Each structure stands twice: as C-alpha cells, then as structure tokens.
Amino acid sequence: MRFTRLRFLIPVLCLLASEGCTLQGAPSFPVVGAYFPDWMVCGLIGVAVAVGLRVIFLLTGLDAILSFRLFTYVALGVIAALTVWTLVFGP
DSSP, X not given: OHHHHHHHHHHHHHHHHTTTXXXXXXXXXXXTTEEXXXXXXXXXXXXXXXXXXXXXXXXXXXXXXXXXXXHHHXXXXXXXXXXXXXXXXXX
C-alpha cells in the first residue's frame, strides 16, 4: 500500500520541482560566442575568493588558528558566490 502511494507521489514531486522552468531559457550570457550559465561564473568567483582569502590568511597567520579549515574556506567561497549572484543577477 505504501509503495503504491509513493509511485504516484514521485511524478508529482518531479513536476513541482520543475515549476520554476520557463520557456525563455536558462539565465546565461554570451562570452566569445558561447553562452555560459550565470551560476558557473558565480561559482568560479567563489572559488577565486576562497583561494585568495586562504593566501591572505596564510600570510597574516590566521590560518593557524582555524579549527575547521576546509569548512571555513568552503563557506567563505559559498558566501562570496551567493553575494555575487544576489548583487549581479538578483531581483
């Protein structure tokens, strides 16, 4: 009985997940004739910011006092990427 409900629930959830899709296409912009998605640029900016902050933290000695270095740099990169997404491509 559970699996019957689940079998009908999965397509409904898939339809709800694709609710945000439009016929206009994905948000992208042309670079040298090719279209790049906006999230890819924001991700690359986030990685660059995380690497840059790591260099700065190593030079200032802050890296030595961090307990979870990987999580810290990932979080800083995600914050930078989401900030760029909100400021440049947001509403």
